Amino acid sequence: MTSEPSEPVIALRGVTAELGARPVLRGIDLTVGRGEVVALLGANGSGKSTAIRTVIGQVPASGGTIELFGTPRRSFRAWSRVGYVPQRTTAAGGVPATVTEIVSSGRLSRTRFGVFRRADREAVQRALAAVGMADRAKDSVNALSGGQHQRVLIARALVAEPELLIMDEPMAGVDLASQEILARTLREQVAAGATVLLVLHELGPLEPLIDRAVVLRDGCVLHDGPPPQAVGQHALPGHDHVHPHESIHTGLLS
Amino acid sequence: MDFLNYAFMQRALLAAVLVGITAPAVGIYLVQRRQALMGDGIGHVAMTGVGLGFLLSTSPVWMATAVSVLGAVLMELIRWYGRTRGDIALAMLFYGGMAGGVMFINLAPGGSNANLTSYLFGSLSTVSQSDVVSICLLAAFVVLVTLGLRRQLFAVSQDEEFARVTGLPVRALNLLTAVTAAVTVTVAMRVVGLLLVSALMVVPVAAAQQLTRSFTATFVIAVAIGIAVTVSGTITSYYQDVPPGATIVLLTIAAFVALTALATPLARRRARAAAQAGPAGDPAECSVPATREAGDEVGV
Numbered sequence: 001m002t003s004e005p006s007e008p009v010i011a012l013r014g015v016t017a018e019l020g021a022r023p024v025l026r027g028i029d030l031t032v033g034r035g036e037v038v039a040l041l042g043a044n045g046s047g048k049s050t051a052i053r054t055v056i057g058q059v060p061a062s063g064g065t066i067e068l069f070g071t072p073r074r075s076f077r078a079w080s081r082v083g084y085v086p087q088r089t090t091a092a093g094g095v096p097a098t099v100t101e102i103v104s105s106g107r108l109s110r111t112r113f114g115v116f117r118r119a120d121r122e123a124v125q126r127a128l129a130a131v132g133m134a135d136r137a138k139d140s141v142n143a144l145s146g147g148q149h150q151r152v153l154i155a156r157a158l159v160a161e162p163e164l165l166i167m168d169e170p171m172a173g174v175d176l177a178s179q180e181i182l183a184r185t186l187r188e189q190v191a192a193g194a195t196v197l198l199v200l201h202e203l204g205p206l207e208p209l210i211d212r213a214v215v216l217r218d219g220c221v222l223h224d225g226p227p228p229q230a231v232g233q234h235a236l237p238g239h240d241h242v243h244p245h246e247s248i249h250t251g252l253l254s
Numbered sequence: 255m256d257f258l259n260y261a262f263m264q265r266a267l268l269a270a271v272l273v274g275i276t277a278p279a280v281g282i283y284l285v286q287r288r289q290a291l292m293g294d295g296i297g298h299v300a301m302t303g304v305g306l307g308f309l310l311s312t313s314p315v316w317m318a319t320a321v322s323v324l325g326a327v328l329m330e331l332i333r334w335y336g337r338t339r340g341d342i343a344l345a346m347l348f349y350g351g352m353a354g355g356v357m358f359i360n361l362a363p364g365g366s367n368a369n370l371t372s373y374l375f376g377s378l379s380t381v382s383q384s385d386v387v388s389i390c391l392l393a394a395f396v397v398l399v400t401l402g403l404r405r406q407l408f409a410v411s412q413d414e415e416f417a418r419v420t421g422l423p424v425r426a427l428n429l430l431t432a433v434t435a436a437v438t439v440t441v442a443m444r445v446v447g448l449l450l451v452s453a454l455m456v457v458p459v460a461a462a463q464q465l466t467r468s469f470t471a472t473f474v475i476a477v478a479i480g481i482a483v484t485v486s487g488t489i490t491s492y493y494q495d496v497p498p499g500a501t502i503v504l505l506t507i508a509a510f511v512a513l514t515a516l517a518t519p520l521a522r523r524r525a526r527a528a529a530q531a532g533p534a535g536d537p538a539e540c541s542v543p544a545t546r547e548a549g550d551e552v553g554v
Contacts, residue, residue, distance in 0.1 A: 056419045079421030086415050093412045095286040095459065098468040105409035109420040114405035140467035156416070166419075 007070065009034050009164050009195045010055060015064035017047075017054050024050045026219040027064065032164075037196040037209050039227060042216035048199045049087060051216065052166055055197075056084055068164075080109035083157030087168040087199075088150055099144070099152050100137045103127055106156035127159040130188070132181050147178025154185060165189060167198040171206065179205050203227060257492045265386045266378040266445065266488055266498070272393040273442040273454065274484035278462075278476035279400040280438045281455025282469075283431055286411040292329065292432075293452035296439045298348040299325030300448050301355025303440075304373045308362040314373065315388045319440040325351060326432035334425070376447035376499030378491060385444055392441045399434045407431060408469060445484065447499040453506060454480060461510035464517035479509050 010032040017025040024047045032038045040048045053059040055066060057073060066073040069081060083106070106127075107120050128134045131151035136144065141152060150170065157165060165186075171179055183205045190196060190209055203210060207227065215223035257263045277293075284292050303321030307314030325347060332343045359365045372380050381389075400407070410417040410427045418424050435455070442451040462475035487502030494501075 053415075056415070058415050058418055077421065079419055082419055084416055084419035086413065093286040094288045094290070095282055095469055095472050096463050096467050097408075097412065101408070101469050102412065105405065105412060105417070106420060108405060108409055108417075108422060111405075114403065116405075138467070143467075160420070 007034055008032060008067070009036075009069055010197060011065075011067040011070075012051070012055070013065045015051070015054055015061050015066060017050055017059055017061050019050065019059070024219050025054065025061075028216070028219070028221055030214055030221070030224075032195060032197050034195055035190075035193055037190055037211045038198075039203065039206070039210045039213045040197065040199045040216065041201075041203075041213055041228075042222075046216040047219040048216050049168055052168055052197060052199055055166060056082070080160045081163045083160060083162035083165045085150075085153050085157045085165070085167040085170055088146070088153060088173060096140045096142060098138055099128065099133060099141055099155075100124060102141055102152055103155045103159050106159040109160045123159050123161065127155040130158060130185055131155045145175065145178075146173045147175040150174050151178055151181060154182060158185070158189070162194070164195045164197070167196070169199050169201060171204055172201065183209070257489065262379050262381065263488075263492060265381045265383070266492075267485065268386060269381050269389050269441075269445050270484040270488040270498075270502075271481055272389055273445045274481035275477055276393050276396040276400075276438045276441050277446075277451065277454035278458040278480040279473070280396060280431075280435050282459045282473055282476055283400070283407050283411045284435060285456060285459045286408070286469075287431075290456045291452065292326075293435055293439060293455040295329060295344060295348050296322045296326050296436050297443075297448040297451050299351035300436070300439050300443065301370070301373070302351045302358065303355075304370065304443075304448070305355040305358025305362070308365045308369060309358045311362075313384065313388065315385055315440055315443070318373075318443060319388075319392065319437060321351075322436040322439050323433050326436035327429060330429055330432040333428075372447075373443055374447050374449050375497050376443070376445050376450065376502075378445070378488060378498050381444045389441050389444065392437045396434055396438050396441065399430060403427070403430070404473070445488070445498060446502050450499045450503045453503045454484070457503075457506040457510050458483070461506070461513045464510075464513045465520070479506070483509060 008031045010030065012028050012030040015025055015028045015030075016023065028047070028051055030038075030040075030051065040051060042048045050059055054061045055068070055073070068076045069078065071078075103124050104116070104120075107116070107123055108114055110123070111117075111120055125134065125137075128137055131154055133148065133151050133155060136148065141149060144152065150173070154167075154170065157167075170182060174182065186196065186206065186209060196209075198206070200206065203213075210227045212225065213223065213227040214221060215228070258267075281290075281293065284290055300318040300322035303318030304314045306312075306321065307317035310317070329344060329347060332347075355370060356367065359367065359370050362369075406422055406427055407430075409420065410422060410424055411431070414424055414428075417427075438455065439448065439451050442454060446454055458476040458479040459472065461479055462472045466472040466475060483502050483505040487505050488498050490496065490505075491498035491501045
């Protein structure tokens with residue numbers, strides 16, 4: 001071990017990216033150490049979703065370097081170490097699928113040629129139990145509420161038993177009951193040593209878990225340090241104050 | 255059952271069963287990706303292949319396979335690189351493919367649009383011995399891909415972005431889906447015809463999902479519907495002397511309508527059962543006021 005506090009799990013240096021002709025990231029530096037919980041904050045259009053999508057390779061970076069577990073992202077192959085929760089879209093697939101089928105697809109990184117063994121099926125059940133969806137295993141995902149749908153997507157990320165969780169707005173459009181289950185699940189993962197990078201619109205119920213906050217504005221890092229306190233949080237660009245106890249914050253209208 | 259005595263009917267029925275299996279088996283992934291009309295596009299491109307086959311005096315089936323695979327790969331590449339002008343590029347591919355087919359077949363010695371008709375709308379009597387061999391080989395490939403890689407194809411079709419993070423070769427799987435769809439088009443070409451093949455990829459899947467909640471069940475029922483309509487359509491076409499492609503497609507749509515009518519009361523009963531079981535089965539949801547739950551359902 002070097003003098004660094006922990007080996008970086010994610011390391012972005014000077015990353016730039018464009019969507020179409022529009023520059024979205026203009027040289028981002030972001031390091032996430034092992035066991036750290038880092039929140040990526042910022043207004044809509046600040047580039048926070050694009051930043052994590054360059055990490056997973058969905059958006060190509062036009063410059064800079066990206067490393068996962070010390071390996072350049074292009075040659076990174078150990079994807080079972082990474083669990084990803086994309087920003088929830090309204091679109092389920094065009095064909096019905098059960099909760100189990102969706103969660104099982106997250107286990108593919110642990111299987112050889114997609115052949116499921118007993119350990120894989122057990123992992124699916126464990127992941128469903130972790131998010132409190134075991135009793136809905138055979139239901140179609142089309143029959144679920146927004147919060148339940150989000151819990152399924154988190155189970156899908158957890159089923160490969162990853163060391164690193166990357167989540168894009170996991171609390172958006174989630175009812176209070178599901179928010180509590182999600183916060184509890186995340187707490188258990190962090191206690192077990194998981195590293196977490198999440199995009200958040202506001203710190204909300206996850207605030208106590210977060211070690212560090214990185215705030216983006218116009219594709220640049222504005223703040224990297226301790227999470228903004230209550231007062232500072234209000235001052236964040238684009239922050240709309242919807243308190244989770246008053247109403248459901250959908251994140252879709254803002 | 256006297257139709258079984260004719261060699262041409264044996265060949266046609268074998269081809270029909272293979273079409274009934276392969277078209278929905280590929281179609282389910284296209285429907286899942288919301289690219290239901292991709293089969294139609296490939297069908298148009300395949301016309302150029304048929305025309306070229308006549309012009310060069312080679313097998314139209316293999317030539318159509320080659321050209322439609324190329325076309326499908328091209329469509330997939332357009333989807334990656336040219337998102338903004340994608341629809342225009344696709345339109346050019348469709349109409350270029352159709353125009354190319356008409357042009358080549360008329361350039362062929364003794365060729366006319368009449369030769370094309372059996373490929374456009376399907377024909378039983380023209381399924382030759384060598385066609386049957388090609389169809390069997392191509393269908394085997396399609397079944398191998400759609401069943402063997404079902405988990406991978408499901409993951410990529412369901413959520414491409416997530417599939418990337420499970421380490422799946424997303425681009426290769428997308429290309430494979432496109433190629434498999436192209437191969438299916440040429441498998442189905444002789445029986446249902448190029449212009450109607452897409453119906454057999456999409457409608458059995460749509461009909462099956464009236465009844466199902468899972469992907470696996472949808473797959474199985476869609477293939478069962480596919481086999482039922484292609485076989486019964488082929489037999490009807492023999493007795494009534496009507497075109498097989500049109501008969502099969504109309505039967506498929508009839509199956510869709512019948513299953514939808516059947517499923518509506520079923521869905522209502524399920525919804526009632528779920529509403530009764532819901533509060534007891536999921537205590538966490540109880541703390542959420544009912545008015546919010548209704549709002550949560552929106553957009554999922």
